[in-house]
Amino acid sequence: MWRTAREQLALLVRAVRAPSHAATPLLGDAPRALARRAPYAVALVAVAVLLPTTVVLLTSGYALPGAVAGALAVAQTTPLLLAVTRPLQAWWIVFAADVTGAASLTGEETMGRPWPWPPTVIIGYLILMALLGLRESRHTLVAVWLATGIAGAVFELVRSDLSDGSWLLLFVLAGVVLLAAGALRERSDVQRRLTAQESISETERARRTLLEERARIARELHDVVAHHMSVITVQADSAPYRIDGLPAAAREEFGTIAAGARESLAEMRRLLTVLRSDGTGGELVPQPGVDRIQQLVEATVRAGVPAELSLSVGPEAVPQAVDLSAYRIAQEALANVVRHAPGAATRVSVLSDGTDLTVLIVNGPPAEPAAGPLETAGTGHGLVGMRERVRLTGGRLDTGPLPDGGFRVAARLPLAGPGTEEGTA
Template sequence: MNRLSPATPTALARPLAALRLLTGALFTPARSTEPLLAHAPRRWQRVAPFAVTLVFATTLLPVTATVLSQVYGLGGGWAGALAISQAAPLVLAVTRPLQAWWIIFASDVIGGILLQSVAGVAAGRPWPWTPMVIVGYLVLMICLGLRESRRTLLAVWLATGFAGAFFAVIAQPGGDGDGGNHVLLTVLSGAFLLVTAALRERGDAQRRLAEQETISEGERARRTLLEERTRIARELHDVVAHHMSMITVQADSAPFRIEGLPPSAQEEFATIAASARESLTEMRRLLAVLRSDGADAERAPQPGLDRVQQLVEATVRAGVPAELSLPAGLGPVPPAVDLSAYRIVQEALANVVRHAAGARTRVSVLAQDGWLTVLIVNGPAAGRSSLWESAGTGHGLVGMRERVRLTGGTLDTGPLPDGGFRVAARLPLTARKDVP
């Protein structure tokens, strides 16, 4: 008595599992029921699927009924029913192509059986697929390829091939009903499904790439903003730490510099000094977190407007004709405003060197009515961009806006009619209560 080897069940299980998957795919349409090309940029593109399928349906319906009744000799009732079921569902295919395929495929198979068993097919006439069936079925393949998954498309193609094989078996070789197009629809439908599926996947890939690029641009902008805020926080630490150190020294030395201080005043000065030292400790702890990326601590004092002349001279050495208008009697400038004004000039000049090499540039600084105005204007580029880079933040207008917002000022930037560019910053010289 022969026994099946242990490998036999496994060998049968895999084809059966694949068959179940393909069969399930035929009953699992795509979740989306949006019309084909619903997200196309132009309105005519969104309307095109409806217009095309409607034209094919209205054309094929009367032609099919006429050909089936007059050429193939099928009864008028059968001819009309087949014409409607083979042509009308094409309009449904715009939103639900798999459901439309079931209707059209079933009617095509029934039509092939009827043509042989009821009407009888004369030799030389296309069978089992009439020319109208082939045209409508290929239109349906386009709709399927633009919507359904690969597994569903493979299942549809195999079902089409099985139907052609079935008719090839029941046909009488050399006799009536052998029109010789059993394989034609299988080959054409496979080609149409392959091409349309490839076009759809290419479009999906391009759309995902565009979305990813948009996300990357947003992430890059947020990262630039955070980096600039971190840099500003570092610089402000150095500015504030200097004043806190001065408070500590003055509070500690007050009992020795001022004679006759009562014990309560000395205790108050000691409390002020302790609070200042505690604040410095907290600021250094915060700075350590901000510099956790390995950036070296800046030991030199933070620059201000007194070093703008050096920036202009460095810009001139880089090949950009620049001039500075800086009044001698500006008066006291808050440290944060002083540093921000310097950084704005630094970044603006760096942008001129990078993007408008050779452009004549003018830097103006003016203090009036409690506001410090910093204006950088450059003309159109007069040559190729230079490889020279300044010590700017490299974050351009993002950093400028953050610094201006920090001090409670305003920033106005934009191109000029002659092709140049203008950067105008207005910073308050006194503390503002509405500044966060």
């Protein structure tokens, strides 16, 4: 029991010896300059009022010499300015000055007057408690409160004939002020931590969304690349039978090509197994392209959105990656129209100039309350997925609201994507 009491006493002593925060001004991180200056203004006004009042009270009411009264008044009030940045150090100065002042007011002149704490001491001390409670930890506040009560109780025991109970009044009021200020500080700290946690969570959510969309794109592109690799394997395997008179070196070269293609296909299947191990399913279906955008527009019309399609793709071959990306961009944009702008007139244009494939979706302002999503198979990641698909093909994406309340999505996808000779020329 005594050991526990000593440990608690040591803890309280350590609490009043070291501050729990850096020497930064109160409200120093406030966005407005007026709020940052407010603590200094309050402390300055308190000192300007309490300093002369304390001098007058000590000299006329308690008959202290002017020099002693002035010294005590300065020590008891001016540390309030220090308390804006270093409240615990200011408390040490004020507490020592208050105790010294109480010990000095033990003459006959004090009879019938507030003792050990005069009114000015109580007011200044409570202001200090408010500044202290807004900065220091709970242990420090408890230690300061107990020290205040112990000092008053000691004076009560030593000179009970002079005491009028002001020590108990200060003890109670200091506890109330410390409790209120400490609760306000802890509430502010909790809000600050919640804000920081929400920011971290939002960053992690955006990062997870990006990674999920990239994994989805990788799963879809597997089928595109696998098709080309399969064609290479079949052509390399059948070349010795389709072409007469091949030398042995050429036959061996075709065999090496076929073996390398088969090995690449096996590696891709293993990669696909990893990408599809998240429980999203691994069904193998033909990947959609520009030719299926007409079905998207028809589904949009059935969902209550008046949509029009302008499709103009030339005879040139559209790379499968571009074909798939164009479809997914149109799918996500139309799904967003149904979700966020139901009933809005929408125009979809897919144009090819031989160099780029342009996908343009423009909708007007919503005409009715929101309904359900267009397709449950959509990515659900909106502009993040569009940006990743455009980046994959080396294209450009332009999105943003329109003056009339509508929205615009424009993607330009090069038909000669990155990595090809035309694309890198």
